[in-house]
Amino acid sequence: MExxxxxxxxxxxxxxxxxxxxxSITSTLKNAIKNRQLAHAYLFCGPRxxxxxxxxxxxxxxxxxQNLTADVEPCNTCESxxxxxxxxxxxxxxxxxxxxxxxxxxxxLTDQVRIPPQIGxxxxxxxxxxxxxxxxxxxxxLKTLEEPPKHALFILATTEKHKIIPTILSRCQIFDFNRIKxxxxxxxxxxxxxxxxxxxxxxxxxxxxxxxDGAMRDALSIFxxxxxxxxxxxxxxxxxxxxxxxxxxxxxxxxxxxxKNDVPGSLMLFSEVxxxxxxxxxxxxxxxSHFRDLLVCKDPITVQxxxxxxxxxxxxxxxxxxxxxxxxxxxxxxxxxxxxxxxISQNKxxxxxxALIKMAQLTLKKKIADETxxxxxxxxxxxxxxSSAPAAPKAxxxxxxxxxxxxxxxxxxxxxxxxxxxxxxxxxxxxxxxDALSGKFAEEKxxxxxxxxxxxxxxxxLAEPFTKEAFAEKWAEYMERLADRPxxxxxxxxxxxxxxxxxxxxxxxxxxxxxxxSKIKPDLVSWLRKELRNxxxxxxxxxxxxxxxxxxxxSETEKLTEMMKKNPHVNLLKQTFNLDFSDH
Numbered sequence: 001m002e003x004x005x006x007x008x009x010x011x012x013x014x015x016x017x018x019x020x021x022x023x024s025i026t027s028t029l030k031n032a033i034k035n036r037q038l039a040h041a042y043l044f045c046g047p048r049x050x051x052x053x054x055x056x057x058x059x060x061x062x063x064x065x066q067n068l069t070a071d072v073e074p075c076n077t078c079e080s081x082x083x084x085x086x087x088x089x090x091x092x093x094x095x096x097x098x099x100x101x102x103x104x105x106x107x108x109l110t111d112q113v114r115i116p117p118q119i120g121x122x123x124x125x126x127x128x129x130x131x132x133x134x135x136x137x138x139x140x141x142l143k144t145l146e147e148p149p150k151h152a153l154f155i156l157a158t159t160e161k162h163k164i165i166p167t168i169l170s171r172c173q174i175f176d177f178n179r180i181k182x183x184x185x186x187x188x189x190x191x192x193x194x195x196x197x198x199x200x201x202x203x204x205x206x207x208x209x210x211x212x213d214g215a216m217r218d219a220l221s222i223f224x225x226x227x228x229x230x231x232x233x234x235x236x237x238x239x240x241x242x243x244x245x246x247x248x249x250x251x252x253x254x255x256x257x258x259x260k261n262d263v264p265g266s267l268m269l270f271s272e273v274x275x276x277x278x279x280x281x282x283x284x285x286x287x288x289s290h291f292r293d294l295l296v297c298k299d300p301i302t303v304q305x306x307x308x309x310x311x312x313x314x315x316x317x318x319x320x321x322x323x324x325x326x327x328x329x330x331x332x333x334x335x336x337x338x339x340x341x342x343x344i345s346q347n348k349x350x351x352x353x354x355a356l357i358k359m360a361q362l363t364l365k366k367k368i369a370d371e372t373x374x375x376x377x378x379x380x381x382x383x384x385x386x387s388s389a390p391a392a393p394k395a396x397x398x399x400x401x402x403x404x405x406x407x408x409x410x411x412x413x414x415x416x417x418x419x420x421x422x423x424x425x426x427x428x429x430x431x432x433x434x435d436a437l438s439g440k441f442a443e444e445k446x447x448x449x450x451x452x453x454x455x456x457x458x459x460x461x462l463a464e465p466f467t468k469e470a471f472a473e474k475w476a477e478y479m480e481r482l483a484d485r486p487x488x489x490x491x492x493x494x495x496x497x498x499x500x501x502x503x504x505x506x507x508x509x510x511x512x513x514x515x516x517x518s519k520i521k522p523d524l525v526s527w528l529r530k531e532l533r534n535x536x537x538x539x540x541x542x543x544x545x546x547x548x549x550x551x552x553x554x555s556e557t558e559k560l561t562e563m564m565k566k567n568p569h570v571n572l573l574k575q576t577f578n579l580d581f582s583d584h
Contacts, residue, residue, distance in 0.1 A: 007220040011192055013054055014085070015073045016062070020188050020216055021180035022051050028175070029059050030072040038063065038122075039173045041145055041154040043130075045161040046177025049215025055177075056126045056155040060084075060092045063153070064120030080120045091117040092124045098132040106133070106140040113144060113152045122153045130156040131163035138165050145171050179214025182206065182307040188216065189223055193234070198227060200234040203309040207239045210307070246278055248312055251290040254356075255319055258331070261364040266356045280352045281342045284335055291332040294320045298328070324363075331359045464533040468498060474531045478524060488516055502536040504528075507544045514541050 013019045016026040032038055042059075044052040062068070066078040074081050083089040095109070109125065117123045133141070145154060145168065156172060158164060186205040193200045208226065212219035222243065230238040240247050250273055257265045273283050296302040297313075297320035306313055320328075338355035345351040472495055482489040491513045496504040508514055521539060529537050564571045573579070 007192055007196075007224050008217045011188075011195075011220065013051070014058065014061075014076065016055075016058055017071070017073060019051055019055060019058070021184040022055065022177055025055065025175050025177065029055070030062075033059075033062055033068075034072045038153065040148050040152065041172040042156065043161075043164075043169065043172035043174045044155065044157045044177060045174060046159070047179055047214060048159055049212075049217030049219075050177045050180055051216065052157040052159075052177055053126070053128055056157055057084075057092075057094075059155065060122075060124040060126060060153075063122050063124065064091055064117075066120070083119065089119075091120050091122065092126070094126045094128065097127050097130045101133045101137055103134070103136045103140050106137045110140070110144045113149060116149075116151050121151065123151050124153045124155065126155045126157070128157045129159070130168075131158045131160045135165075138168060142167055142171075180216050181214075182209040185209035185212055185214075185216060185219045189219060192220065192223065196227070198232050198234060201236050203236040203312060204234050204239040206307075206309045206312075207236065207243065207245055211243055211245065244277070246273065246283065246286050248290075248308075248315070251287060252315060252319060254287070255290070255294070255323065258327075258360050259322060259363060261360055263357050263360045266360050267353055270352060270356060274349070280348050281339070284338050284342065284352055284355065288332060288335040288339060291328055291335060294323055295325070295328050295332070298323075298325055327362050330362050334358050334362075462529075462533045462535045463502075465501065466532045466534060471498065471528075471532065474528060477531075478527055488520070491516060496539065502534055502538065504537065504539045506539065506541050508541050509544060511543065514543060517541055 016030055019026050042056075044056055046052055058074070061081055061084045062072065062074045064080045064084075065074040066080055067075040069075060076082070076085065080089070080091065084092055093112070100106075100109075113123070113125070115123070148154065154172075156168075161169075161174075161176075186202070186209045189205045189208060190200070190202075193205075204226075208219055208222050211222055226234050226239055226242055229242045239245070250269065254266060254269055257269065270280075270283065274280065293306055293308070293316055296305045297316045303313075303317075306316060308316065334355050338351060341351060342348060475492075475495055479489055479492055482492070491508065492506075494507060496506040499505055506517070508517065525537060525539050528539075529535050560570070560574075564574075
């Protein structure tokens with residue numbers, strides 16, 4: 001059995017040119033070598049698997065190369081390069097700070113730095129995961145790092161730059177490595193697959209690249225795993241099955257169900273996803289990403305932000321064309337709220353299902369609003385035309401009397417909307433669960449509200465009489481809406497006096513109260529007119545000045561006298577308990 005070498009090691013770059021996705025950094029390092037402007041310390045930062053240690057090794061080999069190429073690459077033929085390639089170089093030292101993090105280890109390194117190189121110009125020390133050094137080790141390393149020997153050069157690598165003390169950072173040239181783009185990873189995987197004689201679908205490579213999350217080493221490890229699973233022929237289905245990735249097709253089907261307002265179908269599709277072993281949180285985050293991808297497809301400028309294969313990109317464009325931008329924004333908002341609440345929810349499945357129901361009814365609300373406008377405006381305009389034309393005096397009462405029984409074409413639209421309202425007002429009507437889920441119940445409710453409020457919003461004068469009890473009830477209801485404004489609620493605790501059946505007089509004590517009431521007066525009057533169905537309602541305030549001719553504060557005895565005038569029970573209380581309220 002031949003010795004198997006994993007792809008991450010077998011295809012590890014050995015020149016700057018073969019490094020993937022870090023062109024700016026490799027160009028800077030090559031220019032530093034070419035111009036002989038080498039610093040004594042470098043710090044390579046970035047996520048795992050993006051090429052920090054690899055670039056450090058190539059940089060170290062290139063510095064000591066005796067026969068540099070024209071484009072500043074190591075020759076791999078000189079003694080220094082061959083010694084490095086066979087792991088027998090005494091000029092390049094690699095340390096793992098995780099296992100050499102004590103002061104004694106740093107002191108040993110400091111003593112070793114003094115020894116000049118045997119071959120080449122520099123002794124290069126690559127310290128990986130340098131953030132694992134202890135505080136004392138950092139302090140012991142400071143002096144050597146600040147003033148090393150001329151032949152010494154340090155390359156530090158870390159994934160957690162924020163854990164390194166500022167005094168170390170200030171002594172290094174810092175290079176921040178980026179996550180490798182999905183396209184670059186997919187392209188390199190294609191090169192590896194071709195070298196290994198493996199047939200692979202482009203969509204499969206994109207899924208592997210997305211799963212790697214910008215790390216080339218992770219992508220190559222996943223590639224080896226998939227090859228072990230499916231052999232020399234890698235397909236998209238094999239990849240998503242092995243990596244437990246939710247297929248794009250689920251989300252495309254779900255959006256189609258949303259556009260059809262199919263709530264039951266959406267819930268059944270979510271159940272199917274759970275049956276496949278996927279987590280609800282993974283599903284909802286993937287749905288948010290799908291909405292985001294559809295949004296970027298709406299504009300030709302942002303299509304380039306979509307990091308998928310060509311075939312999948314065409315599907316995104318087709319579905320984005322069928323979706324309105326407003327729907328995508330609202331759906332993305334709902335899915336994001338579900339994502340934020342998922343961890344704290346006690347019933348996670350119900351939370352996701354409620355989000356799906358909301359998203360499935362987003363387009364339904366717009367359809368209902370459009371249909372309601374068409375159905376309601378037509379009778380109003382017909383009524384305006386009828387009122388402008390001359391008609392016999394007795395014609396209108398006869399039509400109104402026979403309206404429920406007529407079958408003429410002129411009143412068909414009115415009958416259609418009236419029928420729906422009568423059904424909702426029926427005392428024994430209860431919507432079925434199926435109707436509620438499919439949106440029929442919401443449709444009837446919207447149409448009913450539209451018809452009930454049509455007269456109010458169309459500007460028609462309403463003058464239905466109302467009783468004091470009905471007014472007091474509505475006044476109390478409005479006060480409950482002011483629960484978060486206690487001072488204003490206390491001011492409105494006095495019920496206004498009804499004058500001339502529709503004029504309301506509210507007595508207050510000061511100009512400050514009058515100013516506060518004036519802020520809510522338009523909303524209050526509008527609300528009362530709508531609830532009491534009377535557009536003639538008016539509200540005005542009257543400031544009542546307390547009678548106190550002397551201009552001085554009341555004494556305790558005077559206060560008691562006033563209280564007994566207003567409430568005789570106060571005097572009874574005083575006599576019963578023999579209370580003394582006289583001034584002292």
